[in-house]
Every structure is written in structure tokens, then in C-alpha cells.
Amino acid sequence: MTKIKNYLALIRVHQWFKNILILLPVITTQKNIGSETYINLIIIFISFSLASSLVYVFNDFFDKNEDIKHPLKKTKPIANKSINLNEVIIIFIIIFLLFLFIITQFGMKSENTYLIFGYLFLSFIYTVLVKKIIFFDVLLVASFYVFRIKCGVNEIDEDINNLIYLQIYTAAIFILLCKRFSDLNFSNNIYKKYFNILKFSIDFILLGNIIIYFLIINSEYLYEKYGGKPYYFTVLFVIISFLRYRHYTLKNKNTLDPVKILFKSKVLILSNFLWIVSIFLLNNML
Incomplete structure (x- = not known):
């Protein structure tokens, strides 16, 4: 049970809540949205959530030496060594394969596919290069929230x-x-x-x-x-x-x-x- 909790902490399941932004256009639109669109929005939500988990795993692995010295971050599964390197690699590969399967097999709109892959690429760039650049780090991460809502807008096909x-x-x-x-x-x-x-x-x-x-x-x-x-x-x-x-x-x-x-x-x-x-x-x- 402890292992499962550590795995869930590693992939930051609670952070998937941020991807609710994908569904925000549903609240603001006056269109009659069919069940197929709702299903597609859920698929986008899952895809973005898996992508964000990949980013969190990569980020924790990349920052593990700094996290060990941090009074709060030292409790992260990689930093406190409750999950070993082999487990981290296996989890990363499983999530990545599941992410690829969902994003390629469920007919997602191409513009949303580009947005999610763009989010992945820029997130890795952030971890490796941008994180230590004051204020620019904030400007880049903030753009990821726009990516999320843009995915929802694309799916319901409505300009805002x-x-x-x-x-x-x-x-x-x-x-x-x-x-x-x-x-x-x-x-x-x-x-x-x-x-x-x-x-x-x-x-x-x-x-x-x-x-x-x-x-x-x-x-x-x-x-x-x-x-x-x-x-x-x-x-x-x-x-x-x-x-x-x-x-x-x-x-x-x-x-x-x-x-x-x-x-x-x-x-x-x-x-x-x-x-x-x-x-x-x-x-x-x-």
C-alpha cells in the first residue's frame, strides 16, 4: 500500500486537477454539446494528465540532488529514495506508452495533439534550462495553462x-x-x-x-x-x-x-x- 502511495505521489495525481481548465469552455459556451464531444474532452484531459505526470517524474529525477537539501521537497519519493531508479524508469516508460496509445488511437484533433506535445517539449526545456532564469520561468509555466484551455476551445470548435x-x-x-x-x-x-x-x-x-x-x-x-x-x-x-x-x-x-x-x-x-x-x-x- 505504501508503494502505491509513493507511485501516486511521484506522478502527482492530485495535480491533474489543473487540467480541469480543459473543461472550462463547456461552462462558458451556449452550444449544445453532444456526448461525443464530452468523451473527447475527457480523452484530452487524460492525455494532458499523463503528459503532466511525465513532466513531474522527469523534473523530480533531474532535481533529486537539490530536493534532498530542501526541507519540504526532501519528502518526494525520488529524493527520499522510497522509489529506486529502476522503478522510476519503468513508471516513466509505462506512462509514456499509455500516453502515446491514447493520443494516437482515439482520434484527437491534430491541433490538440500539437499543443500537448508542445507542452511536453517546453516543460522539459523548462526543467533543464529555464527554471533558474528569474521571472522568465514564471512566464513560460503560465503559458501551459493557456495550452490547457486552448485544447478545450479547439474541441468544442468555438472562438473566444x-x-x-x-x-x-x-x-x-x-x-x-x-x-x-x-x-x-x-x-x-x-x-x-x-x-x-x-x-x-x-x-x-x-x-x-x-x-x-x-x-x-x-x-x-x-x-x-x-x-x-x-x-x-x-x-x-x-x-x-x-x-x-x-x-x-x-x-x-x-x-x-x-x-x-x-x-x-x-x-x-x-x-x-x-x-x-x-x-x-x-x-x-x-
Whole structure:
């Protein structure tokens, strides 16, 4: 049982939650989506999840010597040697073969195949070359969230406003910068000497996210597509979510990953839930 837990920790099953972004276009669209499209979205979700697990395994193996010295990361299965090298290689190969089988045998759209392979390639580049380049590391990782939502948009075959992509990108930057800030209490953190710049960047991006959201709900695109619906009241949920996330990560320097923070804060859970419900109701029932 312990071995299974170690394997699941290695491939980061809990991080698959990030790939829910692939399903976000389903909430915002007014199209009648058939069962075949839902099945295809699930296939994309599984493919992206397997790809992300490959990245996590590769990253943990590549960083194992540094992780051993880290007070929290030293508990990772590779760092604490609860999984040996042969097991890591076997797990990586199995996941890779399963990933290839799914992505080639289930008729995935070519543009989504390119996006997922692009995510894999850039993630490996990030681990090997970009991780130590301050701020550029955040900009690259944030783009992966745009890849996810773009896969969902491609599948339902619906164009969305570029401002929405920008919103996803800047929101990801905000979350990643908060994560970097929460890591500052560790001596080997490359952002340590940029404390003031990092904190200013977090607040600047937070403000930018709120402004972008205002632009989206007042855009001609949204008016033409959904009519003059009262999206303005959803701004409250967005502001609460961003401010709560900022407060939680800046006050609790415990390096919790974004997924765990989302489930740990009741305020975040409630505000995000209310935003999703309100958007769905506005788009489909009012």
C-alpha cells in the first residue's frame, strides 16, 4: 500500500486537477454539446494528465540532488529514495506508452495533439534550462495553462475573445508569483534578493487581472454573444478570490502548491464555486 502511495505521489495525481481548465469552455459556451464531444474532452484531459505526470517524474529525477537539501521537497519519493531508479524508469516508460496509445488511437484533433506535445517539449526545456532564469520561468509555466484551455476551445470548435486567454495567462502568472513568494524562506530560492520586485509584481498582476476581467465583461464580444447580461456582479467573486489567494500565500510561507491552497481555503472554494455557478446560469438560463 505504501508503494502505491509513493507511485501516486511521484506522478502527482492530485495535480491533474489543473487540467480541469480543459473543461472550462463547456461552462462558458451556449452550444449544445453532444456526448461525443464530452468523451473527447475527457480523452484530452487524460492525455494532458499523463503528459503532466511525465513532466513531474522527469523534473523530480533531474532535481533529486537539490530536493534532498530542501526541507519540504526532501519528502518526494525520488529524493527520499522510497522509489529506486529502476522503478522510476519503468513508471516513466509505462506512462509514456499509455500516453502515446491514447493520443494516437482515439482520434484527437491534430491541433490538440500539437499543443500537448508542445507542452511536453517546453516543460522539459523548462526543467533543464529555464527554471533558474528569474521571472522568465514564471512566464513560460503560465503559458501551459493557456495550452490547457486552448485544447478545450479547439474541441468544442468555438472562438473566444483573446482577452480571455490573457486573463488565464495573467491569473497563472499571479498564482506562480505567489508561489515563488511563499518559497522565499528557503535559502536556495533564486527570488530571495528580488523580494521588493516580487511583491510589487504580485500586486501589479493582481490589479491587471481585475482590470482585464472588467474589460472582458464589458467587451463587444461578450455583448454580441450573450447580450447585455449582468456579468458585473461576478466581479465580486473574482476580486475575493484573488485577494484571498494573495493573503493566504503571502501570510503562510509554507510552499503549499496552488491546488492544495484552492482546497484548503473555504473562502476560495466558495468564491470560485459561486463564480462558476453564476457564469453558467447567466450564459444558459437568463
